[in-house]
Amino acid sequence: MFEVMLEILIKTVVILALPLGALPIIIHVERRGAAFMQKRLGPNRVGPFGLLQPLADVAKFMFKEEVHPTHVKPFFYTAAPIIALVVAILPLACIPVMAPFQAFGRTIFPEVFRSDMGIFYAFAASALGSYGILLAGWASNNKYSMLGALRACAQMVSYELSLSTSVVAMIFLYGSNDIHVMISAQTGYWFGFLPKWGVFLQPVAALLFLVGIFAESNRLPFDLAEGESELVAGYHLEYSSMKFALFFMAEYIHMIALSALLIILFFGGYSLLPGLELIAEKAPILLAVLQLTSLGIKIALMIWFFVWVRWTLPRFRYDKLMDLGWERLLPLGIANLIVTVLFVYFRNQ
């Protein structure tokens, strides 16, 4: 019993420490990346290359005076940022960072919550993501915040549909809803050089999922919830200092979790990047470390893609966003699902 508790504790600490530790780096990359794309310098004064800027930001968030508006609904106003952060962290529990391995006389699964229904758990947890934003907007008692929250909520519910169709298509294709089975189906190569990743089998589903996670995490071009030019700052308008920072953290952790899910479904999860097999063959003891590195590199590339898109595409207009979701992506997703199911059915005959 004690061993099991200890194992869960260690896994929880690791799965929390990795994204929270990466958070300042991601925010720095975002700011420097934005500057790079706009021909500016970005934050480069604090420490070498401005690397200590995130630390300065954290210090500022912690010690800044907290403005607590008097017209808000106090309980929900305080609860909203906490709910947003907790819900953003939840899906991380079922994301494996490496393959199961043998140690201390038993198989150890490297995810906090081990179940063959892991993928459903992840999407269920991520479906709750809009509550934090919705509560914040309502509790702020402010028209701009309310509009932002309503937009975010409608957008997340709409895009969840096309996202789900692509997930279901992938579950049919792999014939399992166990994350480890999905990843092992994506290990290896076609024709000796092309990785067996899901994205090559199901490019349409991958595209749907990619668009879906941009909408789910409220990032540009779908950041209608904030929409600075129309709503000042949207749902977090009334929040300052650490409460604002919690929303900020929630957004980035949600991004990390959704990127990890995208990578599990379409880019082989923790399976080794091409080229790393050579090292793994020579030193099998490094396999776990190499898998962790591969997953890390893939997530880092995905986050860079998020930043890249944010500073490249302009914001959608709200009606066009809804049209895209309901009239283009959803029919495309359903058509793709039907084709996939027929393909799987006749393959299994």
Next chain:
Amino acid sequence: MVADVFLTILTVAFALMVVFSKKTVVSAFALLMTLLSLAMIFFQLGTVFLSAVQVLVNAGAIAILFVFVMMLINLEQFGNNREKSKVKLVISTFTVLVVLGVFALVINNNIDSLSVVNLTDNSMKALFDKLFNSYFLPFEMATVLLLAAIVASVVIATHEKDESIEQMEILKAEEKL
């Protein structure tokens, strides 16, 4: 055992809060918490799939739409219309008695003959085998019921909308005159 009792008390407490809370939005969030604690009960029973579906569909989509609508129309401006009437009392007592009667019947007679699905191993297959073979007719009836409800709501909504559009047109015409 402790977890079971705790979850049951939690679910019932939140369910009571849905009914007795004076603020509509608090009721909506209590409903959300009821759904989530139901999901936790499923989880406690070892049926991860059912609990995930409960969160995904009920808590993640349906309850969100409730909250959404309540925030949009701001029910508090209509005042607290919780007036006591005899008709309401009779109807609610009758409903409670019927529900309790059904529970009593099920517990008394059928609890052994209810085919219990063992959902813990290979849960999806067992569940959908029951759903699409043994209980196919009730399942389809439920979908027909939902369809009827959707059609009815669309009819009600479009009817009111047409009237309001007509009124707008009349007003515009009057302005022109």
